[in-house]
Amino acid sequence: MAFIDSHCHLDFTEFDAERAQLIKQCQQQGIEKLIVPGVTLAQSQALIAFAAQHTNVGIAAGLHPYFLAQYQHNHLMTLTEFAEQHRSQLIAIGECGIDRSIDDLALQTQIFEHHIVLANQLELPLIVHHRQSHDLIAQAFKRCKPKFGGVIHAFSGSMQQAQYYIKHGFKLGVGGVITYPRAQKTRSVVAALAAEHLVLETDSPSMPLAGFQGQVNTPLQLPLIFAQLCELKQLKEQEKGIFEQQLYESCSALFRI
Structure with missing residues (x-):
């Protein structure tokens, strides 16, 4: 088994007591790379x-809309200078995006488009957060086209929206949401897409899988997400190894890792 968790927040305090052991366990279970x-x-x-x-x-640099209350006017310039200085150590720009559950969509959009410009300048992919905002993200892409693709983190949307992102060079992040039967639309969309358009993710410590609600999520759950995706795609046992390798290569190619 060989996996890449394309989105996990291993630096968060939830992992302070067990981080070293957790990373060791990931390596033992074939989760070779972790993107933070x-x-x-x-x-x-x-x-x-x-x-x-x-x-x-692997690490990225960005300003998430959840933390908009901490934002100060000099942050974008400082982020740009930091990313330029550490370009060789970054594999992406983000997590960035637009979230309708958070106030000041105009400021969110301004910050998001700055991330797109920065990613284009540094020739890096984007890690994009969305929440009820596919239309606003599409509008931002029209004004400021991403040149190096990225990941639509925790994708939940229609096939039409999926194809729009794919057309713009993005892959769709597939995580714990597909383990919930109620997520019928997302499950049907990802089941119909080829591996080259998908990457696996856990969003640890958030987004627990069905049956694990209330527990801290970890990258060790990645094989369970993979197993659920195989089930949705109705893959035969002999097809799973090839599919696993295709997912690994999809993520590796995007982030150049």
């Missing part, structure tokens, strides 16, 4: 030291 996005300016900056401690971790 940035969510605030300070946390993005701290990821440089974090990645230096863990050689199988």
Whole structure:
């Protein structure tokens, strides 16, 4: 088995007591690489030291809309300077995006489009957060076209929306949501798409799988997400190994890792 968790927040405090052991367990179970996005300016900056401690971790830098209350006007310029300085250590820009559950959509959009420009300048993919905002993200893409694709993290949307993102060079992040039977639309969409358009993710410590609600999610759940995806695609046993390799290559190619 060989997997890449394309989205996990291993630097969050939930893992402070067990991080080293958890990373060791991931390696033992074939989860070879772990991608940790940035969510605030300070946390993005701290990821440089974090990645230096863990050689199988890839990092990104970004400002997540959830933390908009912490945003200050100099953050975008500082983020740009930081990303330019540490270009060789970053594999993506993000986590960034637009979230309708959070106020000030105009500011969110401005920040998101700055991330797109920065990613284009540094020739890096984007890690994009969305929540009830596919239309706003599409509008931002029209004004500022991403040149190096990325991941639509925790994709939930229609086939039409999926094809729109794929057309723009994006892959769709597949995580714990597909383990919930109620997520019929998302399950049917990802089941119909080829591996080259998908990447696996856990969003640890958030987004627990069905049956694990209330527990801290970890990258160790990635094989369960893969198994559920195989079931949705109705793959035969002999097809699963090829599919696994295709997913690994899809993520590896995007992030150049």
